[in-house]
Structures are given as structure tokens and as C-alpha cells.
Amino acid sequence: MSKTREMTAPLLEISHLSVMLKKRRDRLKAVDDLSFKVYPGEILGLVGESGAGKSMTGSAILGLIDPPLYISSGEIIFDGNRIDQNASSIRGSKISMIFQDPLVSLNPLRKIGDQLVEAIRTHINMSKAEAFDRAKTLLAEVGIDPRRINAYPHTFSGGMRQRVVIALALAPEPSLIIADEPTTALDVSVQAQILDLLKRLCRERGTSIILITHDMGVIAETTDRVAVLYAGRLAEIGETASVLNSPRHPYTKGLVAATPRIDADSYKKKLFQIPGAMPDLEQIPQGCAFHPRCDFANAQCKIQQPPLFEDRSACWLLKDGSEIS
């Protein structure tokens, strides 16, 4: 699978992207020299703690970064074109987005049908009646009774509203959807339904997804590949199964170990915790940002920022191709 993927051209290529936060005289790096690719039809997970730069990366792709944040360097290439300077042309039509909280993602004063028609007609040249029919089809596809097209958002539950939001995002047939914690605000049982729906619809259409989450369980169930972010930097990237089963970066190892499992004797074990907390933007340490929390840190880790080794993990311990134990 990974071989064929490398041969196709990536849909989205982010290289050396940095996003800075202007704070009085300081310039703080919120996203630091981040590079990754998204291939057609794949689901890439972006995982990390709050403040690791996941959402900011998503916003940067769509050009939704407002002062005091700004893109300071790097390129974002979508379908062969640079979009980091001019994202408005692809916004919605080629790349769309789903936000975390469906309860506030829909305009409360407009019928869902009107909002769908509005989204469709923004990008596709068709009559109101055609757009209305299309909106009905979309609703049916996301599992909502098309007869409810004239209902207002407040008459739907959270899960149903997220379905409407998915229909909105799919309306102009984009080739990439950035889903920013799409299930965090929902009940666990509804989460699985929404993820399945998103996955199925995107597989059918060949749409790629960047799934932003802090939930390793969601990553395991949904994504093909995963990128682990820490303090705005890429810690590890690779096939999901490989990253989760044999993590190479100590931070990933910690994340995997800290994920609760339900098995026969899990209740006897104490859940693992990574000591300490992710640093604030003002206090990102020199060298590897993770070294103060890392059990394996050596002198080099404290001085020099590690590059990505073997296209997989940014950790000095992998320098010689050796595995850490």
C-alpha cells in the first residue's frame, strides 16, 4: 500500500511550514518547520495535545490565519498549485472544513436547506431548484430524512447537526476535507457513527481527509496514516498501524501507553502518564522540544533540534538507525 502511494502525486504537500504568533516584540513559533503530504483518497490523522498546532495547521491550509498569527515561511501546494498566498480560490470548492462543535456550526436562524443551497450555489453554477434537489440528495446520503430540509438547526440533535455539517462540507464535491475534532463534542456512541459516515462518504468519492484529533482511539479506527505533533513540530509520521504498534518517538510511545484499553485485566493496571506538560509557546526548550519530559534524553537532545529520520521520526535516538528500547 505504501509503495503505490509513494508513486502517485500527493494531493496536498506541505513543506517547511511555519506559523508565527506576533506578540508585542516577540515572534513565537506556533507551527515550526512542518512538512507532510496527503495523498488522494487517504485519511491522514493529525494528533497531539491541545496547543500542539494541529488546528492551526488546518487553518493555515485554508488560509484562515488572521493576525496576530501569520505564515512566516514554507509552502503549501495543492494539486500542483501553491495556495499559501491565495487560498480563497480553493476554499470550499476544493478543500472544505468541518469544525468541532456542531451545535454552533450552523446558522441558527436559517433553515438547513437554505444553508445547503447557499453552500452549493457558491461553488456550483446551478438553479435554486436544482440546488434544492441536490441538497435533498446530500441529506439522504448523510442519513437525514430529506423531508426535513425545511427544518431549523435547533430541531436536530448534536449528531444530526454534525451530519448536516458533513453534508455542507461535501456539497461542492471537494477533494480534501479538513475535519477539526469532528466528534469531540459528541457522545461516544454517536462519535463512531459520524466517523463511519465520514469515512464511507469520502471513500466513495475518493475524497481525502485530514482528521485533527487528540483521541488515539479515533486515530486507530479511522486513519490510514498519522502525524504526531508536539509543540508545533512533527514528532513522528507513518502508517497508522505501524506508528501505533511500534512507535519510534518516545512521545508517541507515551501517547500510546497513555491510551486506556478495555481488556480483561486492564482495570488492575494504572494508566501510564507522560510526566510534565507540553511547554507554552514562550517556553519551548532548546533542542528537542520534548527532551525535558523524555526518559531517554541525552546531551545532544538538549542542544540540537532533531531532523526527521527515515521519513518517520524526529528523535536523535534514531540517528544510527537504532531502535530505542
Place this chain on the structure above:
Amino acid sequence: MLIIILRRLLQAVMVLLFVALISFLIFRFVGNPVESLLGQEATVAQRAALENALGLNDPIYEQYANFVWRALQFDFGNSYRGALPVAELIALRLPATLELAITSAIFAVIFGVITGIYTAINRGSMMTNFILSTSLVGVSLPTFLIGVLLIWLFSVELNWLPSFGRGEVVDLGWWTTGYLTVSGLKSLILPSITLGLYQMTLIMRLTRAEMLEVLRQDYIRLAVALGQSKRQVYFFHALPNILIPVITITGLQLGSVIAFAIITETVFQWPGVGLLFINAVYFVDIPVMSAYLLLVGFAFVVINLVVDLLYLLIDPRLRDGQLRKEV
């Protein structure tokens, strides 16, 4: 839905009855109507006769019921001065005040909402800063000073607009209007600006604050992320969501514009009910004062009723009897 409307109507009636009670109490207990009517030199027999004629010896609740009943038929008694029926006096002058109030309210809403949206969208631009700092002047200068300044500039120095009165009016039988003549329209300009300037700045600041708040909402971010144009985002998504607070304040302001047009009417010698009221106060003309009170109360109640019904029109959540618990 129907129940909500009926409940609001019932509330409105209760409020009006209460306003009528206060108005009645003023009428009945402030000053002595008998003395006001007959003067100090009247005989005891004359006084008793008048007290009987006015029904002042009846039980108090009966007097109140009578008062309400007569008010329902627009019978507010006769003015102490001139002995004309109060209803006639008010009917004669109400069109002037209503036309002034409505014109200034339209002026205030249109300019207030437009500049409010403009300054919210173009935050930090030169024009925005200019409008915002000018609006501070509008808020802090007292109405009469603005009126006098406008008269000085446009009437005395430039001689463009009349400084007082309504100009020529057209009599439609039950209504006299200044909207149909050039001089009537010209006469409306200065008093309307004077009366509406404060409301305009208030509406502008409210619109701006609401707009800034709404633009932070997730559904706006989503609309932007889905590539919708600025026009769609501002007018399809944002504008309806700022209407409720803006309409609330506009309604309240329209009420006070009608009630407190007094100062503007005095400055411009505008022949409206405000001027009538001021004169009534000078001469302790109680029936006119109490009728004016009722009228203003009625205007407030009607406007608020309309505002409440507009809420239902705008917000589907309220139509379903659901309070705004989510936003």
C-alpha cells in the same frame, strides 16, 4: 405560537391598565380640579355642584372604571385652559410628533446600522476611527445644543433650511402631513437629525458590538472556510443574527423618541404633543398631562408588542417556545 402571542397581548393590556391607574391617580389627586376649574372665589354650593358633576364623590374604584371606560372612547375630559376636549387637542398635534419621531427613527436606524456594520467589518481603518470618534461627540452633546448648532449653521449662516415650525402641511382630514410639501420636508430635516442623532450613535455602537460578536461565531468561520463570499457571510449569515438586539433597542428608542421629543419640539417650535405637554405643565393642565401619560404608555406598549412579535418572526427557536439556551 398562538398562545405566545395571546399571552403577550394579555400582558400588554395589564400594563396599559396600570399606566391608566397612575394616570388616573395623577388626574384625581395632583392638585384640586375643582379649584383649578373654578378659581379661589367660588362659593361652597358651586364647588359641591361641580364635584358632583365630575363624579368626585363616587367610590374611587368606580371613578377609575369610569376613567378607563371614557379613555377607551378617547374621552379624556376637557382641557382646563380653553375648555377644548383633550382628545381633540392631542389629535390635532399627534401627526406632527409622530412624523417627526418616525422620520428621525428611520434616519437613526438606516445610518446607525450601516455605519455599525461598516465599522465592524473595517476594524481599525481610518474611516472607522473617524466615525467612531465623531459618534462620541454625538453621544456627549446635549440635544438642545445640537439643535441650536444646526439652526445656527444651516438656517442662520447658510440659510438652507427653516429654523422652526413644520412648514406647509397638507390636511388629509384626520391627519396633517408635512411629507407632501417641499417646505414640510425641509422643515423635517433639522429636527429629525437633532432628535435622531443620539439614537443613531447608540444603534451604531450596538450594531458594531453585536456584529463583532457574531463574526466570532463558528457558523461564520465555517461559512468562510466553505469559501462563501464576504457578502454572503455578512448578509446571509451575520445580519439576521444581530437583528434581535438591534430591534429591541430601536423599539425602546422609538418609544423614548416619541415621549421625549419635548426638547427638540421646544427648540424648533414644532407644533407637536411634546410642546402641548410642556405648556400643560406650565399651567397645571392635569387632563392634558394625564392623557399624555396614557398616550406615551400606549406607544411604549404597542412598540414593545411589535418588537416581541418581530422576535418570533426572526428567530425560529423562539417560535418553538425554546429559549436561547445554546447561544
